[in-house]
Amino acid sequence: MLSGAFAYVQNTSGGVQSLVPQIIPVLLVPMGHSLLLESRVEFTGFFQRENLPSGPFSGRFAGKVYKTVDYAQLDWLADSHATIAAGRYILPFGLYSERLAPVWIRNLQDTPLTYSIGTHPYGAADGLMLRGVAASSASASIQYSAYMSAHCSINELQAVRAAGGDTSIFIPSKRVEAGLSYQRTLEGYQINNEAAYLSWQPQRASVDLKAEYDRNHYGDGYWIEAAHIPQQFPVAPVFFRHVQLVGRMEQLFARNGGGNGLPQVNEKRPEVGFNFQIRDDWRLESSYGRLFSHSGNSNTWNFGFTYRFVWPLWPGRKS
Amino acid sequence: MNDQMRKKWLLAFAASGLCLSALVAALGQTAPAATGPAYAQTAATAAEPGEKVFAVNCARCHTPPMTLNPRVTGTILMHMRTRARLSRKDEKLLLQYLAP
Numbered sequence: 001m002l003s004g005a006f007a008y009v010q011n012t013s014g015g016v017q018s019l020v021p022q023i024i025p026v027l028l029v030p031m032g033h034s035l036l037l038e039s040r041v042e043f044t045g046f047f048q049r050e051n052l053p054s055g056p057f058s059g060r061f062a063g064k065v066y067k068t069v070d071y072a073q074l075d076w077l078a079d080s081h082a083t084i085a086a087g088r089y090i091l092p093f094g095l096y097s098e099r100l101a102p103v104w105i106r107n108l109q110d111t112p113l114t115y116s117i118g119t120h121p122y123g124a125a126d127g128l129m130l131r132g133v134a135a136s137s138a139s140a141s142i143q144y145s146a147y148m149s150a151h152c153s154i155n156e157l158q159a160v161r162a163a164g165g166d167t168s169i170f171i172p173s174k175r176v177e178a179g180l181s182y183q184r185t186l187e188g189y190q191i192n193n194e195a196a197y198l199s200w201q202p203q204r205a206s207v208d209l210k211a212e213y214d215r216n217h218y219g220d221g222y223w224i225e226a227a228h229i230p231q232q233f234p235v236a237p238v239f240f241r242h243v244q245l246v247g248r249m250e251q252l253f254a255r256n257g258g259g260n261g262l263p264q265v266n267e268k269r270p271e272v273g274f275n276f277q278i279r280d281d282w283r284l285e286s287s288y289g290r291l292f293s294h295s296g297n298s299n300t301w302n303f304g305f306t307y308r309f310v311w312p313l314w315p316g317r318k319s
Numbered sequence: 320m321n322d323q324m325r326k327k328w329l330l331a332f333a334a335s336g337l338c339l340s341a342l343v344a345a346l347g348q349t350a351p352a353a354t355g356p357a358y359a360q361t362a363a364t365a366a367e368p369g370e371k372v373f374a375v376n377c378a379r380c381h382t383p384p385m386t387l388n389p390r391v392t393g394t395i396l397m398h399m400r401t402r403a404r405l406s407r408k409d410e411k412l413l414l415q416y417l418a419p
Contacts, residue, residue, distance in 0.1 A: 001391045028394050036397045077400065080407035099380045099402075133406045143404040172375045199379055208379075280386060312390045 001028045002311045004040070007103040009285070009304035014296075016057055019047040020304075022103060039072040069156045071124060085129040088157055092131065092145040092166045093118030093181045094195035095212045096223075107227045107244065108273045108287050109302045113252040114221040116261025117214035118164075118183050118193040125149030126159040134167075141170050143179075151187055161186040164193070175201040191217040191260075206231050219262040221252035246273035246287070265294035273302075281308045369416025372409045392418040 004025040011018045022044045029037040044066045050059030073087035092098045097119045100106050129147035136142075146165040152158055163186060168179025181195040197212040211224040225248040233240035251268040258264035271289030278284060282305065289300040377399070387395065393414060400410045 001394045003395075028398050030394045030397055033397075036394075036401065038398055038401075075397075075401045077397065077407075083401050083404075085401065105381045131401070131404055133404050136406045136409070141406075145404070170375075175375060175379075177379065201379065277382065310387065310391055310395070312388055 002026070002309075002313055003028065004309060005102070005104045006307045006309070007304060009103075009109050009302055011109070012299075012301040013291075014298035014300075016048065019045070019061060019063075021045045024103065034077045036075040036077070037073075038075065040070040042066075042068040042070060044068070067156060069124070072157075073129075080132075081134060082130060082132040085131065086127075088124050088126050088159070089129050089147070090124050091119050091149075091162075091164070091183070092129070092147065093164065093183055093193065094166075094214060095179070095197035095199060095210060097123060100210075104283070104306045104308045107225065107246040107275065108248055108271055108289075109285060109304060110269075110271060110287065110289060110300060112212070112221075112223040112248075113250050113263065113267055113269060114212070114214040114219075114223065117216050117219070117221075118181060118195055120261035121160070122158050124159060125162060126152040126157060139171065139173065141172070143168050143170070160188070168197075175203060189217075216260075217256055218258050218260040219252055219254045221250065223248055223250035242277045244273075244275040244277065246275065247271070248273075248289075263293065263295075267291060267293040269300075271300070282306070283308075367416060369412040369414075372405075372412045373416060376403055376405060376409065377413075387417055389418045 002025060004023070007022040007024070009020045009022075011020060022042060024040065024042045026040045027038065031037065045063060046066065047061045047063035049057040050062050051057060052059045069088060071087070071089050073085045073089045076084045076086075078084055090098045090101075094117075096112060096115060101111070103109070125147060127147060127149040129145060131145040132143070134142045134144050144165065144167045147163065149159050149162045151161045162183055164181065164183030166179060166181040168177055170177040177197075177199040179197050181193075181197075183193040185191055185193075193214070193216040195212060195214045198210070200209045201207070202209075206229050208227040209225070211222065213222040214220065225246065227244055227246045229244050230240045231237070233243075248271045249268075250271075251266075252263060253266050254262060254264055269289050269291045271287055273285065273287035275286070276284040285302065285304050285306065287300075287302045291298050291300060380403070396410050396414055396417070399405065399413075400407075405413075
């Protein structure tokens, strides 16, 4: 089965315009009922106006297309509580990297300022991962992931030696999830990365609240995001049922000079977004954020769309 | 940007947040779900176990799925069982719901 998305974002940050088209195919090949081969690759174009003697960013658009293998893994669904993944997999760190990062899922196109914590430098690992649901009942479920990554320098499959894990508890009656992530890099300057996160969808209001706190040697910070679909808006309810309003506040505190994928100075960014779901598979996106940084403040605008597709490649299965 | 301008931006953001919160509070609970998987929204209105599993698990990260081709539903659920760390039981309930 071939799934994935086409996306296009026009980003303007600090007055500099970037055009970012993306094609992200996801390949799923089931082998029986217990084995699944899955892979996701991102082809991301990044185009900006060239610098000319008359001024910076005043020429024609130029750039290149980058290719990234997000994951290429073989999953063995060993039993109801355990899945073993081997190959290249996305680092299960925090709430954002593994679950919210795909362009067709994220509510705001800008990644959080703390995104590099626990995912730097490649966002993925090569090795083995054990994951699943440790216990599940009507009142609560506990999920877990544990992984070990080897060093790899093969082009497009680069990874660093690291080990870590993630666990979360979800209470269905309250629709609250709380989790913790830990990771230790085992090569170069060995550091710990830690994250705590919370997700809540209150029963009485169609609002989705998510928050995450991350820290490592180079910095710490948080983001809090609220998304709301005004399903019962008194005017034009059919239209507003397709609207999503988003707000996010985030802050990063650089430590020990920052770096390692993080800003070198303290930064904070409030951001608001307006998305419109044209159909199940088409979404228009827009957002505005204001970056407050010790190295200079700037505005960030994003406009774009996402098209999500699912194509069967051959007669498939239903059971 | 000077301090006065910064305060204005922060004030505007805070005001926007308050307005959004007030809007959410005023709207109260969500609209009843229409029929069919594509409109499943809340656990409270879920009619069957699979719909409830979808509402409390899948909807935490993404909106209801596009209309799925029954030929690929089983494969997608294998994928999502791994991604969302679902149990075999939840996978079966979702399959019954999405591809009855």
